[in-house]
Amino acid sequence: MKTQVVIVGAGPAGLLLGQLLHRAGIDTLILEQRSADYVLGRIRAGVLEAGSVEVLERAGVAGRLHAEGLIHDGFEIGYCGSRHRIALKEFTGKSVTVYGQTEVTRDLMEARSAAGAPTVYEAEDVSLSDLAGSPRVTYRHQGRTHEVQCDFVAGCDGFHGVCRRSIPADSIRTFERQYPFGWLGVLADFAAPWHELIYAASERGFALASMRSETRVRCYIQCSLQDSVEQWSEARFWEEFGQRIGSDLAAKIPQVKSLEMSIAPLRSFVAEPLRYGNLFLAGDAAHIVPPTGAKGLNLAASDVFYLHEALEAHYREGSSTALDGYSARALRRIWRAERFSWSMTRLLHSFPADAFDQRMQQTEIEYLLESRAAQAALAENYVGLPL
Numbered sequence: 100m101k102t103q104v105v106i107v108g109a110g111p112a113g114l115l116l117g118q119l120l121h122r123a124g125i126d127t128l129i130l131e132q133r134s135a136d137y138v139l140g141r142i143r144a145g146v147l148e149a150g151s152v153e154v155l156e157r158a159g160v161a162g163r164l165h166a167e168g169l170i171h172d173g174f175e176i177g178y179c180g181s182r183h184r185i186a187l188k189e190f191t192g193k194s195v196t197v198y199g200q201t202e203v204t205r206d207l208m209e210a211r212s213a214a215g216a217p218t219v220y221e222a223e224d225v226s227l228s229d230l231a232g233s234p235r236v237t238y239r240h241q242g243r244t245h246e247v248q249c250d251f252v253a254g255c256d257g258f259h260g261v262c263r264r265s266i267p268a269d270s271i272r273t274f275e276r277q278y279p280f281g282w283l284g285v286l287a288d289f290a291a292p293w294h295e296l297i298y299a300a301s302e303r304g305f306a307l308a309s310m311r312s313e314t315r316v317r318c319y320i321q322c323s324l325q326d327s328v329e330q331w332s333e334a335r336f337w338e339e340f341g342q343r344i345g346s347d348l349a350a351k352i353p354q355v356k357s358l359e360m361s362i363a364p365l366r367s368f369v370a371e372p373l374r375y376g377n378l379f380l381a382g383d384a385a386h387i388v389p390p391t392g393a394k395g396l397n398l399a400a401s402d403v404f405y406l407h408e409a410l411e412a413h414y415r416e417g418s419s420t421a422l423d424g425y426s427a428r429a430l431r432r433i434w435r436a437e438r439f440s441w442s443m444t445r446l447l448h449s450f451p452a453d454a455f456d457q458r459m460q461q462t463e464i465e466y467l468l469e470s471r472a473a474q475a476a477l478a479e480n481y482v483g484l485p486l
């Protein structure tokens with residue numbers, strides 16, 4: 100079998116790249132190790148930058164997003180019992196759109212099947228060879244082994260995928276920071292008593308009040324890395340969340356059963372460069388951000404936007420300049436989002452810190468809440484740096 104681009108991974112990065120390439124007349128095959136239902140069952144982030152919305156529009160998948168997404172012109176920071184609004188729109192002229200990653204993925208899957216473009220779900224043992232020349236990709240599906248020849252492989256297979264691991268160790272460098280806590284998240288169906296997202300720094304630890312729609316909330320609390328979901332009853336979660344977010348809101352949280360509860364560790368990670376021969380990395384395969392800045396999905400969108408432009412220039416004009424520049428172009432934006440996500444994480448969480456570090460953290464938050472210049476910088480990053 101032959102195709103132009105094999106895309107490994109049917110998360111948002113792989114599916115969005117597939118759709119952008121399809122619209123450019125470039126043939127792709129997507130190989131995904133899980134089932135479509137499994138991919139849609141993963142609960143992930145939910146805040147889209149205006150630039151990501153534009154990329155989804157270009158991919159022709161923004162219809163439902165515009166009908167159902169919630170436009171937010173600001174968010175709040177909770178600190179010492181009160182809340183302070185960061186006026187995103189006022190500072191930047193831009194807003195963000197609250198629309199779940201699951202819904203983005205669903206829209207992309209539907210567009211791909213409407214386009215008749217091939218995706219193999221439950222593709223096992225995906226393996227890459229001859230990446231420096233004419234790449235070959237093998238996989239097993241329903242007991243049979245298949246081999247595909249292609250011009251390029253797009254590694255969109257997430258942090259634990261096979262693509263980054265297929266690059267020889269002396270051709271890739273990685274940068275990593277792990278944080279000494281995780282996020283315990285709950286998804287539940289009730290109308291949020293908050294109108295915009297609240298990022299709360301409390302003495303008991305960080306909490307985030309978010310939402311997915313008018314009737315569905317997503318909330319997180321900073322937790323210990325040793326904690327397991329089983330240790331946290333729903334009642335205990337809401338009790339702790341309420342203490343961190345404020346009693347006025349806590350009183351308005353109804354007692355409903357949650358739809359999902361999970362713990363995720365926080366990590367910053369970048370691989371460089373994003374190219375090895377004819378393999379290109381994009382999305383979580385290339386980098387991880389802690390979720391505090393809501394940048395994971397947005398970075399996946401900007402990576403694949405750059406990559407699709409470069410592949411299109413190759414096929415349409417026979418020019419390799421954009422492909423040669425992909426890694427540096429994407430990494431410039433990635434490192435800026437890494438910096439922002441790291442600084443938001445440091446600012447708002449409780450760390451095992453000495454007295455000096457604690458005073459510095461307090462001073463930084465108080466400076467932010469009093470300085471319009473500092474708020475403008477935060478807003479500029481939160482709504483997304485230019486593509």
Ligand code: APR
Nearest residue numbers: 108110111112131132225256257260261382383395396399
């Ligand atoms: N073979 C085939 N598919 C694989 C393999 C493999 N060896 N390993 C992983 N995959 C698949 C996963 O099952 C997953 O569906 O690759 C996909 C990667 O998707 P994501 O993890 O969602 O990563 P990405 O598409 O880059 O999306 C980035 O998702 O994880 C969030 O916070 C992140 O919001 C960001 C966004």
Ligand code: PHB
Nearest residue numbers: 144145309317390391393
């Ligand atoms: C979410 O709704 O899941 C969410 C929102 C904002 C973040 C992280 C996660 O910064």
